[in-house]
Structure formats: C-alpha cells, structure tokens
Amino acid sequence: MRVALATEFLEQYGGAQKTLEAIAELYPDAPIFTAKYCKKKQSDLINSRKIIAPKGGLMSKSFFLFRMAPIFEGFDFSQYDLIISDGTTWNKGILTKPDQLHISYIHTPPRFLYGYSQEGVKWQKFPLIYSYITNLLRMWDFVAAQRPDFLVTNSQETRKRIRKFYRRDATVIYPPVDVDFVPTEPKKPINPTFIAVGRLARYKNFDLLIEAFNKLEMPLTIIGTGNDENRLKKLAKKNIKFLGHASEDTKHQYMKNCLGLINTVDDEDFGIVPIEVASHGKPVLAHGSGGHLESVVEGITGMYFYDRSVEGLMGAIQNFEKAIHENKFDSEIIKQHAGKFSKSRFQNEFRQFVQDRAAEKFGL
Structure with missing residues (x-):
C-alpha cells in the first residue's frame, strides 16, 4: 500500500x-x-x-x-x-x-x-x-x-x-507524549520554581500569569519564545525569568526540578505540556476548561482555576503552593497518569x- x-x-x-x-x-x-x-x-x-x-x-x-x-x-x-x-x-x-x-x-x-x-x-x-x-x-x-x-x-x-x-x-x-524522556543532569543546580511553558502569544494569557506573580513576588520561570515576548518582558519584574527557546533536554530538566506547572490558556485543544510535566511526577495548575479537563485530574495530578482575574489567579496559585508543601500530590500516581499518553x-x-x-x- x-x-x-x-x-x-x-x-x-x-x-x-x-x-x-x-x-x-x-x-x-x-x-x-x-x-x-x-x-x-x-x-x-x-x-x-x-x-x-x-x-x-x-x-x-x-x-x-x-x-x-x-x-x-x-x-x-x-x-x-x-x-x-x-x-x-x-x-x-x-x-x-x-x-x-x-x-x-x-x-x-x-x-x-x-x-x-x-x-x-x-x-x-x-x-x-x-x-x-x-x-x-x-x-x-x-x-x-x-x-x-x-x-x-x-x-x-x-x-x-x-x-x-x-x-x-x-x-x-x-x-x-514522550513520557519516558530522561534529561541529563544540569551543569548548575536548578532552583525549584513554578514554570510556564509554551509559545509566547497573547491567547496563552502569559500577561495574566506575569501580573499575578508580580504581585505575589514569587519566582517564576517562563520557557518559550513568540511574537509577544518583548511586551511580556516589559511587564515582568525581576522575580520572573525568561529562559527563551530551550532544547527538549533543557525543558525537561526544568520540568523535573520545578515545583509545578501553571498553564493559563483557556479552551486548550488538549495540552501536551501538562502531560510532559506529569511524566516527572510534578503537578499542574490549569484553567478548568477544554482539553485540560482530560489531561489534568483535579486533586490527583493537579488543580483547576476558573477566575481569570489577577486576584483570582493569585488565590489559585497560593492554594496550589500550599497543596504542594502539604504533599497533597503523589508523584508516582501523577507519573502513572502520564503513562496513559x-x-x-x-x-x-x-x-x-x-x-x-x-x-x-x-x-x-
């Protein structure tokens, strides 16, 4: 054939x-x-x-x-x-x-x-x-x-x-999804922060994320490039790091060593990045719409947020951070979920x- x-x-x-x-x-x-x-x-x-x-x-x-x-x-x-x-x-x-x-x-x-x-x-x-x-x-x-x-x-x-x-x-x-990717050990230790990964486009709502972290004064690492990059960098304070384009190995290094992923895009088609992060046993905070309802399991592999205001997202991030520090997420169960994809x-x-x-x- x-x-x-x-x-x-x-x-x-x-x-x-x-x-x-x-x-x-x-x-x-x-x-x-x-x-x-x-x-x-x-x-x-x-x-x-x-x-x-x-x-x-x-x-x-x-x-x-x-x-x-x-x-x-x-x-x-x-x-x-x-x-x-x-x-x-x-x-x-x-x-x-x-x-x-x-x-x-x-x-x-x-x-x-x-x-x-x-x-x-x-x-x-x-x-x-x-x-x-x-x-x-x-x-x-x-x-x-x-x-x-x-x-x-x-x-x-x-x-x-x-x-x-x-x-x-x-x-x-x-x-x-490459759920079996094993990154090399980073040359320098990676500080565990929240990460956001994706093309820097307006519809991805990175500006909402940046405003929330500006007010929370918490460290955030953003991985990716795009047409909205210059505007977003001007919005961000010093607590927010832009990694730019990253190889698959570097991206997975940060995923493996992060606190968790925050994905603010709404009505996602599916969302491969949350599964990639889950393959390293890390939880995800995602907008409760679209494909996130299939790639993220509420309370098991992550959490949803619904209020797309800056204050609403800030509250969700704080609750997410609290759940992580209280060990509410089991990394092995998260990895098992990722294996299905x-x-x-x-x-x-x-x-x-x-x-x-x-x-x-x-x-x-």
Whole structure:
C-alpha cells in the first residue's frame, strides 16, 4: 500500500510536529507534503524524508493564509492509496479519488475561525474585512472537512468542536507524549520554581500569569519564545525569568526540578505540556476548561482555576503552593497518569485504526 503524509507547516517543532513524527515512524517510506518547510527546526527523522513543498519564497503569514487552500488542493496524490493528513485547517482539504483512503488527524478546527482565543493576524484590525474573510474561510473549511473518509482527533473536547462545526464524528486517539524522556543532569543546580511553558502569544494569557506573580513576588520561570515576548518582558519584574527557546533536554530538566506547572490558556485543544510535566511526577495548575479537563485530574495530578482575574489567579496559585508543601500530590500516581499518553500507546492505537479502515476499503 502506497502511503503519503500531509501536514500544514514544518517551520517549528511542537505538538503537531511530534504527532506527525510518530505517524511517520509507522510509514517509513511515506513522503511528506507540506506548505512550508524549515529544515533547521525539524527532527532528523522528518528531515530524512522526501519533503514536497511549494518552491520559491513565501509571503507574510497574513497573506499566506489566502494561498493555503490552493496549495493543498493542488498537490498531486494520484499515485498513493492511503493519505494521512495531520493539522488543523488546510490539509484536510486535499483532493482524493474514490478509490483512495484519506484519514485526517485534526488537532482542532481552526481557532481563529470559530471564536476561540488565538494568535491574531494583521487584518483582524479591520473588523469588516476580517468578518468577510472569515465567513468565506468558514464555508471552505466546512466543505474541506467533508473530504476525508475518516476523522481522528486528539481529545473529547476537540471531538465536540468537530461535531458542532463540521457535523461529523471523529475517533479520539490522544496524541503522543514522550513520557519516558530522561534529561541529563544540569551543569548548575536548578532552583525549584513554578514554570510556564509554551509559545509566547497573547491567547496563552502569559500577561495574566506575569501580573499575578508580580504581585505575589514569587519566582517564576517562563520557557518559550513568540511574537509577544518583548511586551511580556516589559511587564515582568525581576522575580520572573525568561529562559527563551530551550532544547527538549533543557525543558525537561526544568520540568523535573520545578515545583509545578501553571498553564493559563483557556479552551486548550488538549495540552501536551501538562502531560510532559506529569511524566516527572510534578503537578499542574490549569484553567478548568477544554482539553485540560482530560489531561489534568483535579486533586490527583493537579488543580483547576476558573477566575481569570489577577486576584483570582493569585488565590489559585497560593492554594496550589500550599497543596504542594502539604504533599497533597503523589508523584508516582501523577507519573502513572502520564503513562496513559505514551508515544507507543498512540502508535498502537493509530496503526490499528488505519489497518481496520484500510481493510474495509481495500479488503486487506
């Protein structure tokens, strides 16, 4: 069976790319179709594959959006039996024939089209234009979501969104998390502080977190980079440390030695970072919404907060700190919870799903 993979962007290395990597390991001969490829930011496994991407330079992200649908609709998959797409928006819209099988792993319907907090684009500053454009894109997105033969998604939360916006069902297979990662010993001791990890974008609510820690005067380490980095650094006092971009090893060093993770994003699609932290036996304070309701178990692997005011978050942090110092969380139980989201579990479930659908389609 000839297999091809499709993903939207290979310009950063995050949860979506790790999912693609886990799928790619199952199909070692499959090429990868993508709209944008940055070799320096990808793993050796991805870089070892045949990458098929548009030639020439690409315009800014705001205008690049308008090229995405034609790019994926223009890819030629005629020589493949099975096409697996992995992403949020555009690649589920690839065009296939009736005798081909298309399975799409959807991390979330595009947040910017359906009213969820997200990282904005420049034309959001013009409400009438933005409304007109998003209406057109929502129509295309709905049509594109009908094209795959089967949909797979990363959480029950995202499954609900797919049902609402696409009028289709999806099979939930939780994404792969490297729960067995063992970091090297840091060259210098790492002081145990609370940490926050993620892309520094406005919708991640890092400004709320910074304001709370400014007032609490407690140490906080923020790991990650992003478009909002300069603004956030200006907000932060000296008790807040920005680590910037960190390797997987460095990130896990801080996770292993932290007091706990604080994740302030609301309506998270799933949330891999809380599971990564849990793999080291550390608890999580997360907003009680979205995928956090599946990745964090209240009172067992962490706590929820609901009040998104500065004062509300401050109170939640203080309660979280108190619970940690009173040993309310069992690190071994937290690690066991993280083990349910392992990469091997994902690959076994995904492989079986594809085999079953291929058997139905091709009689294999």
